[in-house]
Amino acid sequence: MAHLYTPGLQVFEKTLVQKHRTLPIPGEVLVKTGDFVKAEDIIARTEIPNEVIELNIANLLSIEPEDIHDYMLKKEKEPVKEGEPLAVNKPLLKWFKKEIPSPIDGTVESINKVTGKILLRKPPRHVDLSGYLDGKVVEIEPNLGAMIECSATYIQGIFGIGGEQSGILEMVVASPGQPLEENMIKPEHAGKVLVGGSYLDEKSLKRAEEMGVKGLIIGGLDANCIKAWLGYEIGVAITGDEDVKTTLIVTEGFGEIAMAGRTFELFQAAQGKRVSISGRTQIRAGVMRPEIIIPLAEDKDSVVKSSDKSNEAGVKEGDIVRIIREPYFGMLGRIKSLPSELLLIETEAKVRVMEVTLDDGKIITLPRANIEIIEGINR
Amino acid sequence: MNKELNVIIATDCGSTTTKAILIEKMPNGEYRQTYRGEAPTTVESPYNDVTCGVLNAIAEIEELSGRKILDNEKIITPANGKNGVDIYISTSSAGGGLQMLVAGAVKSMTAESAQRAALGGGAIVMDILASNDGRLPHQKIERIRGFRPDMILLSGGTDGGTITHVVELAEYIAAANPRPRLGHTFRLPVIYAGNKSAREEVRKVLENIVDLVITDNLRPTLEVENLQPARQKIQDLFMEHVMAQAPGYGKLKTWVEVPIMPTPAAVGYLIEKVAKNLNINVIGVDIGGATTDVFSVFGEVFNRTVSANMGMSYSVSNVLAEAGVENVLRWVPFELTEKDVNNRIKNKMIRPTTIPQTMKELVLEQAICREALRLSFIQHKLLAVGLKGVQQSRSIADSFLQVESGQTLINMKDLDLLIGSGGVLSHAPRRVQSMLLMIDAFQPEGITRLAVDSIFMMPHLGVLAAVNETAATEVFEKDCLINLGTCVAIRGEGKYGQKCLDYRLDIAGKSSIEGSMTYGELVMHPLTLEEKAKITLSPAKGFDVGEGPGKSKETDIQGGVVGVVIDTRGRPLCLATDPAERIKQLNQWNQVMGMYPSF
Incomplete structure (x- = not known):
């Protein structure tokens, strides 16, 4: 029987949903395999490097850029507090002493003797990763996150x-x-x-x-x-x-x-x-x-993973499809036939087509590209 | 490469489809493209191996041609009778192509040169950082970190010029510590092509953080732009570092006999060759689902731009947003509400693989195409400019002309050939549709030939040209390029109904065709590629056919599958503002050209 490969949206009444929850950069994972988590529970946490601020020390102290290291009170990677002196000049008279205070809490990122500038980095930002769905932790990815699993009704938008x-x-x-x-x-x-x-x-x-x-x-x-x-x-x-x-x-x-x-x-x-x-x-x-996950209190063994039910086999005659282009946009129908020869459509393009029987019994011919399957209905 | 090539298999691994073509040497010694196969690209899960798609596309050619090319998962070489091929070559834009960030000291000078180098190397430029781009240091750093590019090109300073600004940019890159898009374990390649004197300082700042590669300064002096070394490095790194991280490319790399080229770089290379060999000015355009590439060669200067979100499917809604609904609707010869257009276009955006089934849907897609091409071409003209910041020695006469540095190199009167490629142009149901879409979008002036890429094989031929130029040229002329014909267009503005052009078309062996046209008309005369013809043009005062206002012109003219189109709609092309009048105008033009059956 003829069939074709086509995109589709997943709509499953019962399926096993597995979600990899990972941090953008490595951090600390707060759960362990076997734990049950709620959607709003924090399962991992990390710190993301924060904003950088530039200070032109050479200009501020009226010194040559290449001498910057002689005037710095802090080294690269050293922490500083807001107001704490970063650099100081060396005047002959102490009245002319000038200190450059740090405008922020943070660390000295770099000191450059070509530009005479330094970069200060603010303290890192905390990023929390939630569980997203009510389910069980089935796998831990060290320092990055976990896989949460649950039986659910799964619907893609x-x-x-x-x-x-x-x-x-x-x-x-x-x-x-x-x-x-x-x-x-x-x-x-x-x-x-x-x-x-x-x-x-x-x-x-x-x-x-x-x-x-x-x-x-x-x-x-x-x-x-x-x-x-x-x-x-x-x-x-x-x-x-x-x-x-x-x-x-x-x-x-x-x-x-x-x-x-x-x-x-x-x-x-x-x-x-x-x-x-x-x-x-x-x-x-x-x-x-986009997706909607409705967790079910079911034994996970009674359901199949949605990823196992992908439409690799394609659609075949008798399958229900949704039409996704004018003039029949939005209608549902059943595939009547999948002719193999190319057919001239109204636009004068020669394309591969299919015949679909609509709910009212009307049979229409349309390009194969203009339908999608609704996974979970046909299988 | 000196070995004899009788059978060549070439693939282009695109974001969605892998296209394979077979090229064979015929008994008369000519190279011809004989078979074509395609299959979905397989860089994504569940396959995660680009070679699956390549093998499927080649298997389709095996079926059609009866030639055995594959031995399990190996390409049989060399060719022996109906077995095997002599060489396998490939291009790739799968996985989003090559995405780069570029940086330079001054936005309109070194940063712009860096942008041109990256685009010429086949990249999509995600952002351009410059010391004077108006952003604060932390904003620049956030930007670099946020993007996850495949590669960064850092330039800045003429040789012996600024060091400070270049080092500053290097520091921002170091502070961002950018991670590459593909492959978590390898370091991001950064090419430094700036001031020679800053190399050591740049090395100190970056060498422990990124994979630093140093090459010649792309702007050694203000008057000279030297893009080739940086372009070459980009292409080398593309394969060695970037694509090697993509699924299956490690294997694919061992199958090809010359390095895999980024698709746009291959197309650009081919267009450059055509312009050079024929000594003409060429514009090429490739309109895809997500992006539109424009290539030009004017006066031997090559330029490429990519409009990253101008395309016919994934980015179709962005074309509508950028052009404005009214600019799209002006090409539609029937009434359609703004709400309806918006909904239809957004539905195409969310289901990008659908195709128009009704004539009205086709007309709307072709209206969008005109705007995508028009906007991409505007962008191209802005970048294809002479070098900025160059001091010019001027005579007294020049000072009256007010010629500035950095003017666009694109002069439509000097354009000889306009080539279109991409689904909406290559697969338009009628060839005349491709021709009018390009005329409306690019608005050629004077006499210009137009052609389309028959089945999108310019990338394959681009990489082939690097191996065997003769084969690439022969296939390009005989199988790839479909000559549509010639457009004759007047420049100038007038009033509808005002007489503006007399012409005579002499076709060898046929009686002469004479005509007189008023402003706002389109005329089409069939003329095949084989027919020899001469056209004599006598524009009215104020209208220009390439020789100056009101001056006559007589020249040989080439035909094609459409013929000769004479366009007196003026430049710039303006449509009637009254909706009913505009619809009448469009219907007239469409009827003259034979664009659509009645609907």
Whole structure:
């Protein structure tokens, strides 16, 4: 039977989720194998080198740069306190004595006799790494982090804004085709992750932030709305570091699009449960999609790792696919056939195509490039 | 390389696809590209080995050609009948290509020269640091640390000039202690190509922190730019240090007989060769999914720029952001709301591998393409300039002309050949679409030939040119380049309906075609590459076809798969401001050119 390789989003009711949690640079790991951690627990910690400040000692003391070492009171790598003298001149009369105090707490990074300048570095910044999801520590990467594992419902979105969050999941609409409106977001939603239906506008986004909502999950929204919310345009889909209080996850795409029925049902089943979400998206080589993880109290042996179920075998006739380009954008259908010959489409391009039967029984032909599989549905 | 090459296999490992081509010497002694195969690039998990994609692409050629090239995972050499190949060569831009930071003492002088050297070496320049770039030291240090480049090029000072500023920059690099993007264990390569007198001081500051390589000063005097040694070092280090850290490249390195070249460096090398061999001025453009590269050779001076976030898929939304919705919509001959355009483009950004299925979607993508090309070309003109800071001796006449140093080298009237490459141009359903997209974006003036790369094989031929120039040139002319035809365009501004050009086209063996055109028109006459033709142009007062305003011109002209396009829309090209009028205008032009079937 014909099949093809195609990208897809993962939607799994039960799967084994494993997350490598690593520090940006080596530090101290605070957990050990076998520990159970909560999403907000700190599992590793490190210090990142801080800002550097430049001081032109030669100018300040009116000396030649090459003589700088003769006037320095501190050596390279030596710690200093704010106000502590760093260098002093050697006048004949002590009235003319001039000391250069350190403007910061820190260390002397370097002393240069060519430029006559020194660099001072502020004390390091502390970086804490959280567990991100409720689960068990199954592996330690010495000095760098750990792998956390749990059985979970796992759903990928198509695009997100904002970083990692966790909170109680709550449905605020009754059906996947219902838009989420501003007045549906209430003060009691503070700290929660809300699931909407087909659409939300800029007012709802702002209201969610004001109410302290941790996350919003929605089928679609207008691209203009994101620009209005953030104050700038997203040019390339590399996100996750935006300065927002509410993480946004879009499951289908831009425009008003009903959330896929199965995705919506999985959220309905998770109403009231604690979830971990991340809006981080990277659509380049090494694709990263936003995700929603709903930990389950299940035995991990009864589920399969999501990575083991990747679509390496490709899709085949009979599989359910989502159409991801006009004129059928957002529709779901079942593959009827995968003809091998190239076919002329409306644009006059000759491309590989597939026949898809839509829910209403209509059979359409479309380029193979314009569908995605929904992993977890077909297998 | 002197050995005889009868069968050549070449690959280009791109970010998403690895493309292989087979080149064979025909019984008449000509080199021709015969088969092509492609497969997804495999530098990412779960494969983590670039050679898997290479083997898959070559296996496709084996199937199509019936030639046995692989013996398990080895390329059979030399060729013997229907077995094996004589040489395997490759280029690569996988894993994001070569990403560099450059630094120089003065932003518009040594830092700009360093930027040109890095771009010419095939890199994407992530940032340009200079002593006078307006940033505070800690901001510069944060920037260096934050980027994780593949390599840094440090320049600064003419020989015997400033030492202090160069050492200062070296100190910032040392304080940042930058980590390379690939490979956690190796030290970041830093090339020093600045003031000779500062070498020792730079060495003291950097040698224990980075992998320091010292080469000739790229700006030994203000009047001289010597980029070749730095460019060469960049390419050497690219393979030895950077790509060697990428998955599978250690193995791939042992398969090739000449070093793997960064893809843009190979394309640039080929364009330089073409311009030199034919003694013409050339502009080449390669528009990809994420980036657009522009190459130019004017008066034997080569320049390359890369617009890092100007592309047709991954960065399509950035094109919209940079150009503005109104500039994209001006090329669309039907009504579309701003909200609709935004949603469609963002949907392409999040699902970059989709293709237009309806004619309206194709028109919108081609509108975006025009803007991506236009903006990338503006960027190119800003960097392809004469050296700044050079003292000029002026005659009295010069002082009236107000010629400044650092002017752009790109003069569209002197452009002989414009070559387009990349999916949206190479695979446009109609060739005339590629031709008009390039005319609208680059706005050539006078008489200019246009061509497209048939199946994106310029990178392969670029690396082949380094091994066997004859083979590369023959395949380039016969299989790679599709001559579209010639564009004849007037320079000048006028009013719609104002008469601006009379012309006569004499095609050997056919009767003459005469025409009279008003401002704002497009005309197309079929003319094949084989036909010999002469064109006589008589512009009205105030309009220029290359000889000066109002001056006539008579010249031989070359055809192609499209023919001759005569463009009296003026330069700069302006469209009607009234939306209904603009749509009427676009529809007229599209109809004359045969751009689209009716929709």
